[in-house]
Amino acid sequence: MSTVTDHAVEIRDLQVTFATDGGDVRAVKGISLDVAPGEVLAIVGESGSGKTVTARSILGLLPETARLGGAVILNGTDVVGLSRERLRALRGPDAAMIFQEPMTALNPVYPVGWQIAEGLRAHGTVSKQEARARAIEILGKVGIPDPATRVDHYPHQFSGGQKQRIVIAQALALNPSVIIADEPTTALDVTVQAEILDLLRRARTEFGTAIVLITHNMGVVADLADRVAVMYRGDIVETAPVRDLFAAPQHEYTQRLLAAVPRLEVVDRAYTGDPEAAPVVEAAGLEIEYPGRFGRKPFRAVSGVDFTIRPGEVLGLVGESGSGKTTIGRAMAGLAPVTGGSLRVLGTEMNGRREREFRRTRRELGFVFQDPASSFNPMLTLGDAIAEPLIVHGEASSPADARDRVDELLEAVQLPKEFGDRFPHELSGGQRQRASLARALALNPKLLIADEPTSALDVSVQARVLELFQELQERFGFAALFITHDLAVVDLLAHRVVVLHRGEIAEQGPTAQVLGNPRDEYTRRLIASLPVPDPVAQAARREGR
Amino acid sequence: MSKPSIWTRLPIVHQYRQSVGLQRGMLTAGLVICAVFLLAALLAPIIAPYSYNQLSDGAGDTFTPRQAPSAEHIWGTTIAGYDVFSRVLWGSRTAFLVIVVSVLLSMFLGILLGLVSGYIGGWVDRVLVVIADAVYAFPSLLLAIVSAIIISRGQSDLWGGIFATAISITVVFIPQYFRVIRAETVRIKSEAFVEAAQVMGASTWRVMFRHVFRNATRTLPLVFTLNASEAILTLAGLGFLGFGIEPSAAAEWGYDLNRAIEDVTAGRWWTAVFPGVAIVLVVMGITLVGESLNDLADPRLRTRRRASAATPADAVAATTPAARNEIGETE
Numbered sequence: 001m002s003t004v005t006d007h008a009v010e011i012r013d014l015q016v017t018f019a020t021d022g023g024d025v026r027a028v029k030g031i032s033l034d035v036a037p038g039e040v041l042a043i044v045g046e047s048g049s050g051k052t053v054t055a056r057s058i059l060g061l062l063p064e065t066a067r068l069g070g071a072v073i074l075n076g077t078d079v080v081g082l083s084r085e086r087l088r089a090l091r092g093p094d095a096a097m098i099f100q101e102p103m104t105a106l107n108p109v110y111p112v113g114w115q116i117a118e119g120l121r122a123h124g125t126v127s128k129q130e131a132r133a134r135a136i137e138i139l140g141k142v143g144i145p146d147p148a149t150r151v152d153h154y155p156h157q158f159s160g161g162q163k164q165r166i167v168i169a170q171a172l173a174l175n176p177s178v179i180i181a182d183e184p185t186t187a188l189d190v191t192v193q194a195e196i197l198d199l200l201r202r203a204r205t206e207f208g209t210a211i212v213l214i215t216h217n218m219g220v221v222a223d224l225a226d227r228v229a230v231m232y233r234g235d236i237v238e239t240a241p242v243r244d245l246f247a248a249p250q251h252e253y254t255q256r257l258l259a260a261v262p263r264l265e266v267v268d269r270a271y272t273g274d275p276e277a278a279p280v281v282e283a284a285g286l287e288i289e290y291p292g293r294f295g296r297k298p299f300r301a302v303s304g305v306d307f308t309i310r311p312g313e314v315l316g317l318v319g320e321s322g323s324g325k326t327t328i329g330r331a332m333a334g335l336a337p338v339t340g341g342s343l344r345v346l347g348t349e350m351n352g353r354r355e356r357e358f359r360r361t362r363r364e365l366g367f368v369f370q371d372p373a374s375s376f377n378p379m380l381t382l383g384d385a386i387a388e389p390l391i392v393h394g395e396a397s398s399p400a401d402a403r404d405r406v407d408e409l410l411e412a413v414q415l416p417k418e419f420g421d422r423f424p425h426e427l428s429g430g431q432r433q434r435a436s437l438a439r440a441l442a443l444n445p446k447l448l449i450a451d452e453p454t455s456a457l458d459v460s461v462q463a464r465v466l467e468l469f470q471e472l473q474e475r476f477g478f479a480a481l482f483i484t485h486d487l488a489v490v491d492l493l494a495h496r497v498v499v500l501h502r503g504e505i506a507e508q509g510p511t512a513q514v515l516g517n518p519r520d521e522y523t524r525r526l527i528a529s530l531p532v533p534d535p536v537a538q539a540a541r542r543e544g545r
Numbered sequence: 546m547s548k549p550s551i552w553t554r555l556p557i558v559h560q561y562r563q564s565v566g567l568q569r570g571m572l573t574a575g576l577v578i579c580a581v582f583l584l585a586a587l588l589a590p591i592i593a594p595y596s597y598n599q600l601s602d603g604a605g606d607t608f609t610p611r612q613a614p615s616a617e618h619i620w621g622t623t624i625a626g627y628d629v630f631s632r633v634l635w636g637s638r639t640a641f642l643v644i645v646v647s648v649l650l651s652m653f654l655g656i657l658l659g660l661v662s663g664y665i666g667g668w669v670d671r672v673l674v675v676i677a678d679a680v681y682a683f684p685s686l687l688l689a690i691v692s693a694i695i696i697s698r699g700q701s702d703l704w705g706g707i708f709a710t711a712i713s714i715t716v717v718f719i720p721q722y723f724r725v726i727r728a729e730t731v732r733i734k735s736e737a738f739v740e741a742a743q744v745m746g747a748s749t750w751r752v753m754f755r756h757v758f759r760n761a762t763r764t765l766p767l768v769f770t771l772n773a774s775e776a777i778l779t780l781a782g783l784g785f786l787g788f789g790i791e792p793s794a795a796a797e798w799g800y801d802l803n804r805a806i807e808d809v810t811a812g813r814w815w816t817a818v819f820p821g822v823a824i825v826l827v828v829m830g831i832t833l834v835g836e837s838l839n840d841l842a843d844p845r846l847r848t849r850r851r852a853s854a855a856t857p858a859d860a861v862a863a864t865t866p867a868a869r870n871e872i873g874e875t876e
Contacts, residue, residue, distance in 0.1 A: 333744045362746035375737035379759040385738075389745040439741070 008075070008178045008210040009035040009058055009095075015069035016053050016062065027053045029234040030070065035178060040204060040211045042225035042242070044218070044257070046458040050234040051214050055180045058212065059095050060087040075177055092123045096171035100183040102163035106155040112166050113139070113151030116173050123174055134173065141206075142169040142199055161192035165199060172203055178210040179203070185220060189320035189485070194529040197223050216458060218261045219531030222246060222538045230254045242535045260463035261533045262488035268512035271313050271495040279308040280346060280447050280479040281332060287340030288327050301327040302503045304341070311446065314473060314480045316494030316511065318487060318526075323500040329449045329483045333367050334358055346447060363393045366440030366478070370452040372432035376424035382435050383420030386410070389442045409438040412475075413468060430461035434468060441476065448473075448480040454489065466492055487530055491515055499523045557834075560841045572837035578830025586641040589634045597635035597796035600626050611808065614815055621815035624804055625792070633819050635796035639707065640827065643780045644773045646711035647718065652769070654715070655722025660761070662723070663730025664753050674727075677720035686782050689713040693788045706790030706797075714779050718772050725768050729761035770835030774828040781824050798824050 016028040028050040035041045043051040056062055057072055060079050072079045075094050079087065091097075099105040107115060116138060117131035126134070132151065139147035142165040144158075155163060164184065171179050181200065185193040201224060203209055213225060221228055221242065228245045230238045230253065238251040249255045288302040302324040309315045319325040330336040332345050334353065343350040348361045369375040376385050386409055387402035396402035407417045413434040424432055433453055440448055450469070454462040470493055473480060482493055490497055491511060498508040499520065507520035518524045532538045557576070564572050585592070601607040610626040612618055620629035662673040680688070692713035733739060734757065742752045784790070784799025792800060798820040805817035 335740055335744065359746045362744065365744065367741065367744040369737040369741060371737055375741055377738045377742075377756050377760065380755075388742065388747065392742075392745055392747045392751070439745075443745075 006037070007034040007073070008037045008039070009033075009212065010073040011054070011058075011070070012073070013070035014054065014057060014072060014080075016050070016057060017067045017069075018063075019065045019067075027066075027234055028057075031231075031234075031236045033229055033236065033239070035210045035212060037177060037210050038204060038208045040200075040213055040224055040226045042213045042215060042221045042228045043231055044215060044221055044228060045231035046216065046460065048233075049231040051231045052182055054231070055182060055212050055214050058178070058180055059091055059097055061097070089123070092119055092174040092176065094176055095178045095180065096174065096176040098164075098167055098171050098179060098181040098184045101187050102160060102167050103155075103187070105167050106163060108155050111152045111154055112158070116166070116170050119170060119173055135169075138169045138173050139166070142166070142172070142203075143195075144169075159192075160188055161195060164188060164192075164196050168196075168199060168203065172207060172209070175207060176209060178212060180212045180214070182214045183216070184213070186215070186217070190487075190529040191320065191525055193220070194531070197531070200224060217531070218258065218459070218533035219538070222533050222535040223531040223542070225535075230257065246533070246535050257460060258533070260460040262459075262463065262466070262486070262492055263533060264488045264491050264515065264527070264530060266491060266512050266516040268510065269314075269493075269495050271310065271510075273310055273312040275310065277311050279310050280313075281307075281309040281481070282344045283307050283328075283342070285341030286328070286331075286338065286343050288324070288331055288336060289339040300503060302331075305500075305503075305505055307498050307505070307508060309447070309479050309481060311479050312477045313496065314482055314494045316490035316497045317481060317483045317500065318485065318490050318497060319500035320485060320526075322502070324503040325483050325485075325500050326451055328500075329451045329481055332447075332481065333365060333449055334362075363389070363443045364446045366443070366445040366448040368433070368436050368440050368448065368450040368453045371456055372429045372436060373456075375436050376432060378424055381421055381423055382410075382427070385424070386420070386435065386439045386442055389439065393443060395443070405442070406438075409442055410435070412441070412472065413438045428461070429457050430465055433457060433465050437465075437469065437472065441472065441478075444476065445478055448478050449483075450480060451483045452485070453482075455484065455486070462489075469493065487515060487527060499526065557838075560838055563841055564837065568837060568840060571833050572841075575830050575833025575835075575837060578826055579834060582637055582827050582830060583641070585634050585637040589638050593628075593631040593634040595628045595631040597627070597632055598793045599628065599631070611813055611816075613813075620819050621813075623801065623816050624808060627792070629801075629815055629819050632796040632801055633798070633823050636798045636801070636820065636823065637827070639790065639795045639797050640777050640780060642707050643710050643714070644776045646707060647714035647776050648769060648772055650711060651715040651718035651772070652722055652765070655719045656726050656758075656762075656765075658719070659723040659726025660730055660753055660758055663727040664734060664749070664757055670727075673723070677723050680716065680720045685717040686779065686786075688717055689779050689783055690786065690788055692716050693783055706794060710780050710783055710790070713783070714776050717779065718776075721768060721772065722765075725764055726761055729764065730757055733757050733760050767835055767839045770831050770838065774831040774835070777824060777828055777831075 011031065011033040013030045013032055014028055015026070015030050018025045018027055031054065033041070033054070043054060045051045053062065053066075057068060058074060058079065060082060062068070068080045070080065074090060077086075077090065077094075079090065082090070106112065113132060113135040116135040117128070120126045120131045120134055136147045136151050139151060144150050144162060144165060155166070158166065168184075184200070185196050188196060197220065200211060204211055211224075213220070215221060225242045228240060228242050229236050230245075230251065232253045238245070238249070238254050240250070245254065246258065249258055284306050286302060286305040287300065289298040289300050292298045305328065307315065317325045317328065327336055331338050331343060331350060334350065334355070338351040338353075341351065346361050346364050348358055376382070383403065383406050384399045386406045387396060387399040390396040390402045390405060391398070396405070399406075403420070406420050410417055410419055415431060415434055415438070419427070419431070419435070427435065436453070453469070454465050457465060466489060473493075482490065484490055494511050496509065497511050497514045499506045499514065499522070501522045506522045507514055507518060514523060515527065518527060528541070532541060561569070561572060561576075595602075608618070608622050608626045608628065610622055610624055612622040614621045618628050618630065620633065622628055623632070658673055662670045689710075690713075693709050696709040696712055739752060739756050742756050747755075780797070781799035781802070784797045785803045787800075787803060790797045790800070801820040802817060805820070808814075808816045
């Protein structure tokens with residue numbers, strides 16, 4: 001096979017094996033791929049499918065325990081088995097990387113201009129002034145306002161989206177022929193995500209850079225990619241141009257993946273309960289402040305929020321990071337203090353509450369946490385963990401005593417009974433989140449608070465958990481506060497939606513009305529920024545924006 | 546993958562199987578030294594030819610003091626006429642007892658205080674941290690001397706001496722356990738499963754012991770081994786300075802070293818070298834085990850073998866446990 005090609009990157013029969021405590025794991029099982037100059041190739045797949053490993057092998061950025069086979073040809077050079085020195089020379093001018101977390105990809109003790117110039121000086125004889133001028137120029141190109149001043153600022157003086165712009169500037173500074181973008185927008189809010197995707201698209205047209213985009217978000221794929229490779233358990237199951245893939249997925253796994261993606265369809269889920277019944281939760285002028293550090297003003301996370309949750313109603317609480325949505329959920333569970341206004345939960349006033357009095361109310365309240373990895377005590381079996389609320393509230397004397405009820409609950413969340421004897425680390429994320437639902441429902445609560453329960457899960461797993469949630473809600477009839485940043489998820493579950501913006505309510509109302517016919521400027525922007533998992537529709541939306 | 550047997554999950558055995566190369570060599574060396582130390586402590590009455598305070602043989606003939614190593618006294622005799630070999634063997638017994646008592650005491654108190662301080666926080670935490678820091682600020686040997694004087698007026702019999710030494714070491718060590726457990730508690734306190742327990746209304750004690758404590762003990766074996774070696778050094782230091790145990794009550798290496806000072810200048814090397822080497826070896830052995838466990842517990846410090854060129858069948862066998870449907874994920 002000839003190594004001189006017109007591809008920016010060519011991967012031939014790549015195999016990656018990791019040595020782990022549990023034996024060798026074949027992460028990538030002999031895949032072949034190529035990326036043309038100026039092309040955006042998206043690699044999609046679930047976590048653990050080998051997409052990140054594949055992309056990192058292009059830069060030779062794999063840990064020591066990895067063993068590589070096959071060939072990765074970058075501009076005519078095979079990087080597999082290349083020496084450190086030669087690899088270092090390749091990184092930058094030939095290939096660069098954009099990381100998922102812009103907060104950790106920049107060094108906090110150097111000005112951003114210095115960090116961009118560092119790359120320039122490492123690859124060539126550029127004087128300090130030239131490097132600085134080039135840094136200012138590139139910062140301007142990625143849309144940092146007033147680059148000549150901002151070049152001397154430190155990373156903490158920029159917002160999350162701006163930091164990601166700087167990381168992109170750093171990658172573009174050496175004009176690489178290919179950029180590896182590993183989940184570049186996952187840590188960002190939707191409105192910022194839309195801006196970053198625009199910037200990447202511009203980088204491709206202006207600089208002619210090929211982009212290898214790794215993501216699990218099909219909306220991002222539809223927005224940016226030219227071609228898509230779908231990975232499943234270390235193999236590529238399908239490669240197709242983006243429009244063909246979305247229009248007619250060939251492989252069974254791709255079909256399943258696309259079917260699981262939640263879409264914003266604006267279906268009305270009418271509230272069927274008694275509208276006159278006393279509300280389960282009632283917030284009036286709710287204010288939540290976190291005490292400031294010594295001599296600083298306290299930080300106001302939530303101010304002047306009014307809403308109610310009626311019995312059996314699912315309220316979707318939507319907002320970007322820092323909007324105060326999690327704080328409200330935590331305040332309802334007594335995990336954050338209420339500092340002003342009124343918040344009545346199940347008849348108890350949370351402003352100035354006493355834990356001793358609230359403890360009895362707690363049995364009517366369930367909570368599902370965001371991170372399935374840390375929401376179970378690693379030393380307890382699932383059976384013991386699910387029995388905890390029963391024991392705490394005197395419904396059972398020991399885990400063995402509660403076993404029948406635990407089995408029932410496991411069955412309700414569609415987990416086999418044997419899981420009661422397993423430890424949390426033996427379960428996948430989706431299974432743990434289902435067990436978490438079982439624990440929250442153990443005492444048959446009147447109110448369930450779910451804080452981003454699916455944001456850490458893969459789409460196909462998320463779809464199943466959401467389906468389960470909906471089914472359980474209909475069966476047990478509990479009221480729920482569903483906190484999420486994903487509008488499509490709210491659309492699926494909620495009767496009513498509250499949109500939060502900087503601690504205040506931007507808009508609230510029935511789901512269909514808020515999502516279908518938003519009146520507030522911010523809500524409209526939020527919905528417009530959400531990439532639609534359909535390349536044709538997304539292109540049209542982009543034009544219209 | 547089959548379930549690992551109980552044997553391979555035991556603390557040290559598990560780590561031993563995990564180790565490779567130089568790390569395994571260090572762990573092996575440390576384990577061998579510790580095993581020899583434990584055997585000596587256990588079998589001292591059987592191995593040692595004489596008792597620790599014996600000055601004459603069975604026939605009533607007094608030992609000649611300052612005798613060079615010979616067939617009768619293989620490591621010679623001390624200035625007071627004790628048999629050096631026997632004293633060194635019996636000394637391991639004293640050292641072992643002091644380690645066990647001091648570490649148990651400091652562990653128990655340190656863990657309890659650390660847990661309360663870290664979980665409850667507020668002014669309790671602030672006061673306890675200040676006290677712990679103050680204890681830290683003292684030279685530990687000075688503190689041990691002061692406590693030894695307070696507890697036993699400096700000199701005493703075997704158990705009195707052991708407890709006096711152990712308690713004075715405890716005072717020095719409590720802050721270490723306190724700090725480690727407090728730091729872990731503060732970290733674990735913010736984990737979702739602790740909040741989950743709070744939300745369901747579990748009592749403070751239940752959360753503290755059932756959820757926090759059981760997850761905070763991970764680093765204890767490391768602190769334990771590192772402290773054990775420090776305990777020996779403190780014991781030897783106390784003995785050397787004359788605050789240890791009477792020679793007629795028990796053998797103690799630090800005391801023997803003290804008595805050997807004038808022998809060194811007179812060229813009688815055997816009285817100092819053997820107890821000294823015993824101290825160095827035991828401290829080194831325990832430290833080697835502690836450091837190896839520390840490195841093995843941290844995936845970033847653990848050296849792993851590179852993936853071997855396995856046959857396709859091996860590779861398939863190795864990848865199967867990762868398959869989702871095997872662990873019950875329903876599609």
